[in-house]
Amino acid sequence: MKVFGIAGWSGSGKTTLLIRLIPALVGRGVRLATVKHTHHDPAVGDEECRALARAGAVECVVASPRRFALVHEIHPGEEEPPLDWLVARFAGCDLLLIEGYKWASHAKLEVWDPGLGKSMLAPEEATVVALAADDPVAFGALPRFNRDDVAGIADFICQYCQI
Incomplete structure (x- = not known):
């Protein structure tokens, strides 16, 4: 399995790009999965699943005829799992495709919007191998x-x- 990332500052358009990119890749016959890093509460599943998690269950699986989701609760004192640990589960x-994890070691495309007022990652982050930006950029060493x-x-x- 190959690993490739989409990184950039919050609000740069990473998720919007991924939502459009996934069908394009699937249309090319690529079977893919995603990991999305977020700073928001990633509660997934119905209320019963969330209730089990709040009650102390470490993992909850919600299954249906069409899909299932695994929710793993991180309890106080536990660390967020490293990306390598998550990748090994696929x-x-x-x-x-990994969204976020700007500083992780996998190759990534940076989505950059100068309107955010943030600096580009590419000049400082060697794992950025390409850029997605609508405006011309001063850092021209990458596709x-x-x-x-x-x-x-x-x-x-x-x-x-x-x-």
Whole structure:
């Protein structure tokens, strides 16, 4: 399984890009999964599942004929799981797309919006291998795509990851 990331500052358009990028990759025959890092409460599942988690269950699985979700509660005193630990849990996929984890060691495309007033990651982060930015950028050493160039970004990821 190949691992590739979409990173950038909050509000840069990472999730919007992923929502559009996933069908483009699946349309190319890529079987993929995603890991999304968030600072919000990632409660998933119905109220009964959340109630079990609040009661102290470490993991809850919600299953239906169409999908299942595993929710793992991190209790006080426990650390957020490292990305490597999460990645090791995926099987049967060609590609794992990781949203967030700006400073992790996997290769990533930076989504950058100068309107946020934040500096680019690429000049300081060697794992950034391409940029998605609508405006010209002063850092020109990497392939650059417009944020709407979903087909070009999908082609780049497939080529970069050799899938």
